Amino acid sequence: MGDHDTSRDLDPVPVPVTEALRAYGETYTRVARAFASHAGLHSTDATAMIEILSAEELGTPLSPAKLSDQIGLSFGATSTLLNRLEAVGHVTRSRIQTDRRVVNLHSTPEVQRLADDFFEPLGRRLDSILAAHSPAFLAEFSALLIELQQATDDHISESPDS
Numbered sequence: 494m495g496d497h498d499t500s501r502d503l504d505p506v507p508v509p510v511t512e513a514l515r516a517y518g519e520t521y522t523r524v525a526r527a528f529a530s531h532a533g534l535h536s537t538d539a540t541a542m543i544e545i546l547s548a549e550e551l552g553t554p555l556s557p558a559k560l561s562d563q564i565g566l567s568f569g570a571t572s573t574l575l576n577r578l579e580a581v582g583h584v585t586r587s588r589i590q591t592d593r594r595v596v597n598l599h600s601t602p603e604v605q606r607l608a609d610d611f612f613e614p615l616g617r618r619l620d621s622i623l624a625a626h627s628p629a630f631l632a633e634f635s636a637l638l639i640e641l642q643q644a645t646d647d648h649i650s651e652s653p654d655s
Contacts, residue, residue, distance in 0.1 A: 526539070528608070528612070541571075541578065542578065542584075557571055575598070583603065584598055585598075586599075587599060
């Protein structure tokens with residue numbers, strides 16, 4: 494980057510917006526750590542469980558390879574993590590019928606109960622806040638978040654260190 498970045502001069506991003514996004518990201522990290530403590534898990538294991546639970550909630554179970562990509566661990570480290578979660582009864586692996594080579598990850602009822610106990614009160618709080626906004630605003634806000642996520646993912650994938 495040179496001494497003078499004209500793209501910033503043309504359309505500066507308001508500091509409160511970027512600071513709010515950074516703070517929300519940090520809060521999400523703290524929520525994951527608090528869930529880890531609640532569930533008696535290492536923070537990386539809890540992050541993996543959150544990803545597995547979220548994917549199931551969306552009806553798209555994760556494969557070990559996809560989980561590895563999402564949590565930023567090597568495939569070997571993810572396999573070790575999954576072995577730990579399977580050993581304590583939080584995760585099961587199943588092969589899909591149409592292609593037996595594909596393995597999907599599933600949470601167990603016990604970890605679902607732990608997650609519900611922890612996340613349902615937060616969900617009610619967030620639902621209350623979101624209910625105060627119009628569907629049009631929420632659609633626009635959602636679209637903005639998706640654009641920001643895509644730009645961030647693009648930046649990471651284009652980074653020489655990725």
